[in-house]
Amino acid sequence: MDFVVQIIILALIAAFLGYKLYSVLGRRAEHEEETLGRLPPPSQSRDASALPARDRAQPTGEQTAPSAMERAMSAVAPGARRAVQEIAAADRTFEPARFIEGARSAYGMILEAFWQGDKETLQELCDDGVYESFAAAIDARVEAGEVVSNRLIRIEQAEITAADFSAPMAHLTVRFLADIAAMTHDRDGAMIAGSLDDAVESDDVWTFSRRVDAAAPNWLLESTDAA
Structure with missing residues (x-):
């Protein structure tokens, strides 16, 4: 009988810890999703002038349009x-x-x-x-x-x-x-x-x-x- 009571107590403790873990990680994940949802896509947020030289360089063989x-x-x-x-x-x-x-x-x-x-x-x-x-x-x-x-x-x-x-x-x-x-x-x-x-x-x-x-x-x- 004492063994059964111990199992029930351990189960309650595990459930309580699981609830606390979810309440912390779940809210953090939701907050990150909301933050990411407000950011512009990478193509809009990156400034070409701030890119490394290799990213700004034109593909090999591409010709610039005449002025x-x-x-x-x-x-x-x-x-x-x-x-x-x-x-x-x-x-x-x-x-x-x-x-x-x-x-x-x-x-x-x-x-x-x-x-x-x-x-x-x-x-x-x-x-x-x-x-x-x-x-x-x-x-x-x-x-x-x-x-x-x-x-x-x-x-x-x-x-x-x-x-x-x-x-x-x-x-x-x-x-x-x-x-x-x-x-x-x-x-x-x-x-x-x-x-x-x-x-x-x-x-x-x-x-x-x-x-x-x-x-x-x-x-x-x-x-x-x-x-």
């Missing part, structure tokens, strides 16, 4: 980039890529105006010296009774090859590689030069200029040459 300046300079020859950057610093509206687009348009408009004898358009797009040369060539062509039927087929390439900035004047030289179909007739309509069936590759070097402090954004053609 905005590198993309802007893609159509600028290396030797002209410093002056182009100086122009961009002096004129916040200047962007090399946008300038190239405008130069391509101007190239086509000026050639078309010259072929058609449109002096008004030429005067708007060229400085006085270039305009006078174009106008003289048009007058000579008219006097000779010649009519041109040229057509710009495509501009293969346009690149800023040289630049100069002497405040406030900016000068940019662009090399154009283009295909042009050309044909000239005399006053009687007979073809005297060229062919509209065969395009001729044209390699032109044009220089544009602008005062960076001017209100008007227009660049004027100041010289033409052949490469």
